[in-house]
Amino acid sequence: xxxxxxxxxxxxxxxxxxxxxxxxxxxxxxxxxxxxxxxxxxxxxxxxxxxxxxxxxxxxxxxxxxxxxxxxxxxxxxxxxxxxxxxxxxxxxxxxxxxxxxxxxxxxxxxx
Amino acid sequence: xxxxxxxxxxxxxxxxxxxxxxxxxxxxxxxxxxxxxxxxxxxxxxxxxxxxxxxxxxxxxxxxxxxxxxxxxxxxxxxxxxxxxxxxxxxxxxxxxxxxxxxxxxxxxxxxxxxxxxxxxxxxxxxxxxxxxxxxxxxxxxxxxxxxx
Numbered sequence: 449x450x451x452x453x454x455x456x457x458x459x460x461x462x463x464x465x466x467x468x469x470x471x472x473x474x475x476x477x478x479x480x481x482x483x484x485x486x487x488x489x490x491x492x493x494x495x496x497x498x499x500x501x502x503x504x505x506x507x508x509x510x511x512x513x514x515x516x517x518x519x520x521x522x523x524x525x526x527x528x529x530x531x532x533x534x535x536x537x538x539x540x541x542x543x544x545x546x547x548x549x550x551x552x553x554x555x556x557x558x559x560x
Numbered sequence: 561x562x563x564x565x566x567x568x569x570x571x572x573x574x575x576x577x578x579x580x581x582x583x584x585x586x587x588x589x590x591x592x593x594x595x596x597x598x599x600x601x602x603x604x605x606x607x608x609x610x611x612x613x614x615x616x617x618x619x620x621x622x623x624x625x626x627x628x629x630x631x632x633x634x635x636x637x638x639x640x641x642x643x644x645x646x647x648x649x650x651x652x653x654x655x656x657x658x659x660x661x662x663x664x665x666x667x668x669x670x671x672x673x674x675x676x677x678x679x680x681x682x683x684x685x686x687x688x689x690x691x692x693x694x695x696x697x698x699x700x701x702x703x704x705x706x707x708x709x
Contacts, residue, residue, distance in 0.1 A: 478670075506611075510671075510672075541608075544674070544678060
């Protein structure tokens with residue numbers, strides 16, 4: 449069984465947190481990723497949070513649910529939440545759902 | 561694809577409805593698809609659609625317990641692949657309602673309700689049969705290499 453570090457990487461830069469899931473973002477891994485992100489949101493309360501989707505091998509609508517759920521919670525807690533650099537695997541699902549209308553999607557080389 | 565098309569190959573896989581088997585189901589679909597000479601995009605389409613159908617079995621059909629999911633893949637002589645995802649779970653009360661974008665019976669706010677939309681977007685045809693209390697069968701059809709033939 450994969451351990452958490454193999455599924456998602458967490459990087460803190462001051463009051464900015466970047467979560468980078470690796471591999472597949474499906475219903476199975478979304479449950480694990482959700483726990484990590486929610487823990488950070490509720491306990492650490494960063495100013496900004498990014499979900500870096502550049503290293504995703506696969507994503508289905510469970511990934512969408514994960515993103516929308518985290519966005520909702522982050523917004524309630526006053527944390528700025530954005531999706532960062534979605535690759536083609538992530539983009540195909542985000543586009544299908546019209547996610548750009550609901551969530552801030554950032555495409556750039558460096559964050560902070 | 562019409563009823564005259566002949567099946568030229570098939571494969572089956574059964575597994576319990578635990579979430580770690582979502583990845584297995586995608587690998588099975590992709591592996592079966594390879595004989596059709598698919599593009600990377602076609603492989604991604606089929607993997608995504610199968611993942612959605614199997615996730616529905618795990619999250620909804622067998623909510624709160626574990627049951628068996630059966631995948632059946634069939635290749636027809638016109639290069640259409642049919643993947644059937646079958647469960648013996650709770651069944652769908654209103655199939656047309658279930659297919660509507662954003663509709664979900666889940667109450668914890670973590671499901672996007674886009675599963676059927678994804679299936680219908682990435683496949684040529686999605687056929688759903690279901691009986692409440694008996695189970696559900698989702699058939700995904702995709703013709704590989706449309707532009708070639």
